[in-house]
Amino acid sequence: MILLGKIIQLLAKMIVLLLVVTFEFxxxxxxxxxxxxxxxxxxxxxxxxxxxxxxxxxxxxxVYDISIFISFGVIAGMYFGFKYTSQYLESNIRRFFIxxxxxxxxxxxxxxxxxxxxxxxxxxxxxxxxxxFLVKFLFANYGFLGTKMQSKYTFFR
Amino acid sequence: xxxxxxxxxxxxxxxxxxFAVIFVVFAVxxxxxxxxxxxxxxxxAIQPLLNVEVSLLSQFRNPYESAVLVxxxxxxxxxxxxxxxxxxxxxxxxxxxxxxxxxxxxxxNTTERSGSxxxxxxxxxxxxxxxxxxxxxxxxxxxxxxxLVDGILVGTITDVSQHQSKVLLLTQVGEKRVIAQxxxxxxxxxxxxxxxxxxxxxxxxxxxxxxxxxxxxxxxxIQRGVAVGVVRSISSDPADASQTLQIxxxxxxxxxxxxxxx
Numbered sequence: 001m002i003l004l005g006k007i008i009q010l011l012a013k014m015i016v017l018l019l020v021v022t023f024e025f026x027x028x029x030x031x032x033x034x035x036x037x038x039x040x041x042x043x044x045x046x047x048x049x050x051x052x053x054x055x056x057x058x059x060x061x062x063v064y065d066i067s068i069f070i071s072f073g074v075i076a077g078m079y080f081g082f083k084y085t086s087q088y089l090e091s092n093i094r095r096f097f098i099x100x101x102x103x104x105x106x107x108x109x110x111x112x113x114x115x116x117x118x119x120x121x122x123x124x125x126x127x128x129x130x131x132x133f134l135v136k137f138l139f140a141n142y143g144f145l146g147t148k149m150q151s152k153y154t155f156f157r
Numbered sequence: 158x159x160x161x162x163x164x165x166x167x168x169x170x171x172x173x174x175x176f177a178v179i180f181v182v183f184a185v186x187x188x189x190x191x192x193x194x195x196x197x198x199x200x201x202a203i204q205p206l207l208n209v210e211v212s213l214l215s216q217f218r219n220p221y222e223s224a225v226l227v228x229x230x231x232x233x234x235x236x237x238x239x240x241x242x243x244x245x246x247x248x249x250x251x252x253x254x255x256x257x258x259x260x261x262x263x264x265x266n267t268t269e270r271s272g273s274x275x276x277x278x279x280x281x282x283x284x285x286x287x288x289x290x291x292x293x294x295x296x297x298x299x300x301x302x303x304x305l306v307d308g309i310l311v312g313t314i315t316d317v318s319q320h321q322s323k324v325l326l327l328t329q330v331g332e333k334r335v336i337a338q339x340x341x342x343x344x345x346x347x348x349x350x351x352x353x354x355x356x357x358x359x360x361x362x363x364x365x366x367x368x369x370x371x372x373x374x375x376x377x378x379i380q381r382g383v384a385v386g387v388v389r390s391i392s393s394d395p396a397d398a399s400q401t402l403q404i405x406x407x408x409x410x411x412x413x414x415x416x417x418x419x
Contacts, residue, residue, distance in 0.1 A: 022203055026210050050175055057183070061192075062199035063207075068183050068192050076176055084169070 010048050013040050014055050024126070025063045028119035029104050031126035033060065034078055035133060038096070041079045053079075066110050074103045093134060100130070253414075260415045263307070277302075277418040281410055282321065288312070290416055293320040298418055301378035306413040309384045309406055310335070310373060314418065322418070326410055327354040327385070336374040337385050339365055344374055345402065347385065354386060356402040363400075365391055371404050380419070 017040070021033045037056045041049050053075065061071035081099045082092075089095045104123075113119055186192045261278060279292035292298050294317050304312040304324050313335070316323035325331045328349040335347040337356055343363040345356040356371060369388045375381025386404040393400035410416065 018203070018206070022206050023210050026207065026214055046172075046175075050179065053176070054179060057179075058195075059199065059203075062196045063203060065196075065200070068187055068196075072180055072183055076180075080173075080176075 006045075006048065010044075010051060013044075013048075013052060017052075017056055018059055021059055021063045024122075027122040028113050029123050029126065030060065030064070030107060031100070031104065031123065031130050032133075034074070034100055034103055035130040037075055038078050038082060039134070041075075042083065064107070064111050066107070070106065070110050074106055078103050093131070096134060097127075097131075256414050260413075278415050279322070279418060281324075281413050281416050288324045288326055288410060290314075290322050290324055290418065291320070292418065293318050293322050295319055298322045303379055303383060303419045304410070305383070305417045305419060306408045306410055308417075309386065309408055310379075311406065311408070311410045311413075311416070313378070324410070327404075327406070328352060335379055335385075336376055337371050338374045339369045339371055339388065339402075341365065341369065347404075354404040354406060356385075356388075356404055357399065359400050359402055361393060361398055361400050365400075365402060367391065371402070 017033065017036060020036055021030060024030045024033050033056075037052070037060075040052050040056075044052055056075055057068065057071045060066075060075065061068045064071075078099050082096055085095065086092075089098070107113070183192065186195075257280075277292055277296055277298055279290035279296070279298075282289040282291055290298075290304065298314060298317050300314055300317055302314045303310055304314065304326075310327065312324045312326040312329075314322045315325040315331070326349065327335070327347055328351065330349050330351050336344060337347050338344040339356075341364070343359055343365055345359040348355045348357045359365070365388060367388050367390065371385040371388060373379050373381060373383040373385060386406040388402050389405040390403045391400060392403065
């Protein structure tokens with residue numbers, strides 16, 4: 001029963017990722033997708049994490065029609081960069097946004113996202129939503145879907 | 158503490174190894190061309206979802222885009238108005254050219270001239286004080302030449318400059334005297350009173366009918382047989398030995414589009 005619940009949770013996350021990435025593909029940059037996948041990877045258990053990673057790499061590459069290696073590099077780089085460089089930059093939010101902006105610039109030049117009013121409006125809105133999401137759920141005491149965060153750091157440190 | 162640190166270290170490398178394995182699997186799949194195949198299938202599968210999202214987003218964008226469209230349309234209308242004004246100016250120029258062209262054709266068709274005779278056509282410069290034509294010495298205009306409108310003599314050239322020539326109209330009071338005669342052969346001298354063309358010095362004994370055509374008799378610079386007008390009225394003073402005929406020219410130098418200089 002617990003296993004079934006976990007599988008359903010994993011599938012729900014995958015569906016959310018698919019919906020978000022397809023939505024973001026129509027408006028511009030995948031800000032929320034990266035935020036979500038990194039938060040899922042950070043909070044998931046190992047097996048779910050690898051499954052989520054593979055699916056995320058795959059759908060990101062398919063939806064944005066980019067090389068599988070770029071997709072892999074962006075998501076893995078974001079995840080490992082955020083997770084294992086805390087000794088250089090302690091603040092979670094700063095570290096997260098540095099890697100996020102770096103990933104977005106890579107995607108921007110790989111996909112040639114058109115710079116228009118709407119894409120820039122969405123980019124700004126998504127960064128704001130991402131910030132609120134991170135503050136409220138991921139880097140606060142409790143993570144997304146109520147998972148307890150392992151990090152002892154407070155959000156703004 | 159040390160055990161915990163070792164566990165974390167082990168966990169980190171285990172994770173890196175798994176990710177490396179995933180990378181190798183993707184690389185092999187890419188090398189074998191499987192990734193492209195599966196990516197195409199995935200893209201085909203998610204296409205309906207993309208279509209739905211695009212249509213939802215377009216509904217959300219519509220109010221904004223309508224506002225932008227209204228703004229751009231107003232700019233477009235302003236541009237069109239400007240172009241319309243320019244087109245009207247061009248149209249007026251074209252109409253002017255058309256009427257000039259028509260006038261030229263008519264002149265060429267109706268005027269009798271020898272093959273070697275040069276046709277000088279000029280635009281009348283309408284000035285009540287000093288009427289002129291927009292052709293001068295460079296166009297071959299000479300002093301004393303006839304100025305005709307629709308083949309009817311309206312004046313003579315009295316002063317020629319490089320690009321402009323002054324015209325003494327038959328209606329004007331001036332020194333130039335043109336000898337003319339009626340169809341019945343009665344001769345007189347054309348004079349102007351500032352308003353009308355008069356055929357003066359007509360013998361009192363001559364019988365002239367109103368409506369008779371008046372033509373030039375021919376003299377230096379003035380060809381014979383060029384129409385001047387028709388007799389409108391005859392006035393005679395019993396004390397005078399001659400009578401004066403008022404000539405109607407039917408055309409006006411001031412209303413002409415083009416004039417011919419001969």
